[in-house]
Amino acid sequence: QVTLKESGPVLVKPTETLTLTCTVSGFSLSNARMGVSWIRQPPGKALEWLAHIFSNDEKSYSTSLKSRLTISKDTSKSQVVLTMTNMDPVDTATYYCARIPIGGSGSYLADVWGQGTTVTVSS
Amino acid sequence: DIVMTQTPLSSPVTLGQPASISCRSSQSLVHSDGNTYLSWLQQRPGQPPRLLIYKISNRFSGVPDRFSGSGAGTDFTLKISRVEAEDVGVYYCMQATQFPLALTFGGGTKVEIK
Numbered sequence: 463q464v465t466l467k468e469s470g471p472v473l474v475k476p477t478e479t480l481t482l483t484c485t486v487s488g489f490s491l492s493n494a495r496m497g498v499s500w501i502r503q504p505p506g507k508a509l510e511w512l513a514h515i516f517s518n519d520e521k522s523y524s525t526s527l528k529s530r531l532t533i534s535k536d537t538s539k540s541q542v543v544l545t546m547t548n549m550d551p552v553d554t555a556t557y558y559c560a561r562i563p564i565g566g567s568g569s570y571l572a573d574v575w576g577q578g579t580t581v582t583v584s585s
Numbered sequence: 586d587i588v589m590t591q592t593p594l595s596s597p598v599t600l601g602q603p604a605s606i607s608c609r610s611s612q613s614l615v616h617s618d619g620n621t622y623l624s625w626l627q628q629r630p631g632q633p634p635r636l637l638i639y640k641i642s643n644r645f646s647g648v649p650d651r652f653s654g655s656g657a658g659t660d661f662t663l664k665i666s667r668v669e670a671e672d673v674g675v676y677y678c679m680q681a682t683q684f685p686l687a688l689t690f691g692g693g694t695k696v697e698i699k
Binding site: 508 | 640679681690
């Protein structure tokens with residue numbers, strides 16, 4: 463069974479750096495097809511894509527947030543880590559990680575999502 | 586970045602009646618490999634999104650056949666043939682065609698029972 467689980471702080475202060483971890487199971491991050499994206503959703507609002515890491519360790523970032531984001535992975539731990547610097551109250555949201563296979567007939571679809579982790583930015 | 590625009594914002598539907606959601610992209614979603622990476626996601630209240638449809642019209646594993654997708658180029662539609670109570674939630678279209686990879690989502694359409 464493929465699962466993803468997000469973890470991280472519930473509360474961060476403005477200007478602090480947020481570090482979130484996505485722990486995956488049921489597939490390997492070293493699999494040539496497997497990539498993981500981070501997506502967030504402010505309360506009552508739409509989904510917003512943040513970043514993606516490919517199996518070959520290439521990265522892609524949201525144009526508007528690129529200067530604040532870093533995505534990385536530790537294949538041995540089956541973890542994908544997202545850091546976001548200079549947090550602001552507008553960054554309050556539920557943060558999701560999702561698997562996105564690339565290659566073959568089932569490409570570029572967010573087929574499995576984590577339950578999400580809610581982060582509040584407040585002093 | 587490709588902008589995805591969904592209509593309507595809200596769709597009150599009588600149980601057993603059909604529902605239709607439109608999604609328009611700011612540019613063609615045909616990828617250089619010839620595929621169109623347009624998906625539909627369902628988000629029930631308090632739940633993470635769930636994949637329903639991928640590559641315009643392919644139902645994902647376990648998705649009931651009352652859900653169908655259609656369209657091409659920049660205009661796409663999700664249809665629910667007969668709405669059931671469990672279909673209540675917000676529906677999003679998502680594109681994954683942009684290169685380098687940059688996913689974008691529509692603003693969401695809330696399906697509710699009249």
